[in-house]
Amino acid sequence: MGGAGDGGADGPAGAVARAPRTKRGERTRAALIDAAAAxxxxxxxxxxxxxxxxxxxxxxxxxxxxxxxxxxxxxxxxVADMSGRVRDAVAPRLAGVEGALAREAAALAAFLEVVARERLLYRIIDEAEFVAPDAHRAHYETTVGRIAERLRAGAAAGELRDGVGEVEAWAVAGMNVFLGLRYVLWAGDGDPGADEVVARANLLLAEGLGR
Structure with a gap:
């Protein structure tokens, strides 16, 4: 879940996507991608x-x-478009947010909003494991790469413990994915709301990653 814009990346032989050169072409291509996602x-x-x-x-x-x-x-x-939607929803929410833990809370809140809005995200990304394994892996690797970059910056600033990096980023990404699954897609009466989920997840990070 979570990516990199449309990408326009070529798949195996015969699985090529082309970039549009006109506004009309962009609209047509976007309509096809939206319809395909549905x-x-x-x-x-x-x-x-x-x-x-x-x-x-x-x-x-x-x-x-x-x-x-x-x-x-x-x-x-x-898959690339879905991944890009997650990226594009999270990035603006991080602008101006001070503190490593606060940035992770903002990122999780934004991700949960994407899950609520793009409710087919999980099914498509999960199926990509079998239909397009390289795209499935790229989705997660680019997502985790951004998390790792934030965590390393927090460690460099003295806000997180030394050595925090890729392993912790995968752990954070996994937590976020399953929180979205459980408390957005499978949400039920009596479940904590998004704000509480974010606060409790962030407390876990603070006690596990903080100094």
């Missing part, structure tokens, strides 16, 4: 056809192949 999220990769995607997007079948060579290519674009 179809993949609702039906899964294998039960979704390209015609399902173009029909939902209101785009001619021929236009699909202007941007994507295959269903695999647009699936990869969807």
């Amino acid at each position: 179809e993949f999220g609702e039906k899964g990769f294998h039960a979704t056809g390209i015609t399902d995607i173009t029909r939902r997007a209101g785009v001619a079948l021929g236009s699909f192949y202007t941007w994507f060579d295959s269903k695999e290519a647009i699936f990869r674009a969807v």
Whole structure:
């Protein structure tokens, strides 16, 4: 969950996504990606056809192949887009936030909001493990890379204990993913709200990572 913009990265042979050069092309491509996300999220990769995607997007079948060579290519674009949405939601929330622990609290709060808004995120990212394993791994590695960078900065500033880095970043990322799953997608009556979840998770970080 959590990434890197659309990326436009090529997948295996025959799974190529192209970057648009005009505003109209950007709109068409974005409509296809949004439609594909909805179809993949609702039906899964294998039960979704390209015609399902173009029909939902209101785009001619021929236009699909202007941007994507295959269903695999647009699936990869969807994974990258989902990952980018997480990144783009978190980054602005960190601007001006002082303190390593406060930044992690802000990042978690922003992530939980993304999960509530993009409720198909987990299904798509989980399916990517089997459909596009490299895209699945890239999603998590780029996410964890940003967390690790923040944690190292906190350690360098003397706010977190020495040596904090990648291992702790993976632990934080895992915590965030499962908190989103349990307290957003599986939320029920009587469960703590997002503010309490963030506060309690941040206390765990403070006692586990703080000096």
